Amino acid sequence: MSSAADSSSDARLTSPTLLRKVQQRDAAAWQLLVDLYGPLIHYWLRQSGLSEHDVADLLQEVFVSVSRSIDRFELRPESSFRSWLWMVSRNQLVSFFRRRAEQTRAAGGTEAWQQLLQVSQSLSDDPDEFTDRQQMSALHTRGLNLVKSEFEQRTWRIFWRVVVDEQSTAAVAEEFGTTANTVRQIKSRVLRRLRQVLGET
Structure with a gap:
């Protein structure tokens, strides 16, 4: 493939192009993002010991959060999109476990509350440690x-x-x-x- 073809192909979706299209609310780009990263995010959520039902709900919450915050994401040499996705997923996991811990605590389960809180605090900042x-x-x-x-x-x-x-x-x-x-x-x-x-x- 020639370098001229490389530089002139509008159909190619480099990550910056894909992200720009997602930021512009392009439905095809959004679907590509979901198809590419949805299974990985599902895996991350499942690794937290959640039920499949909770994972399905949380996966939707992660993508809602991605949709709301994608405009603020900038691809820089020192960071990766996958790391950013992990942080969004991690934040949703932490929020989920905190909500669950508060519900458990309100019901009188101090030991269960501490256990849930520990899980939410043990999530690494590095997606590679969780993948x-x-x-x-x-x-x-x-x-x-x-x-x-x-x-x-x-x-x-x-x-x-x-x-x-x-x-x-x-x-x-x-x-x-x-x-x-x-x-x-x-x-x-x-x-x-x-x-x-x-x-x-």
């Missing part, structure tokens, strides 16, 4: 599925052989009749695009 490899892999797979159509089939196959099939750069270069440098550039370009889509750049 296992399988969930990150699933997020990356969803991201890869989004960016696959942006690359020529040959480019994608080269990337796949090096990254997913874990073949050496030299072996893939020989297999596709190209140089090792070209293989490295392709790998770098696709990974950079994936990081953009995932909001990690």
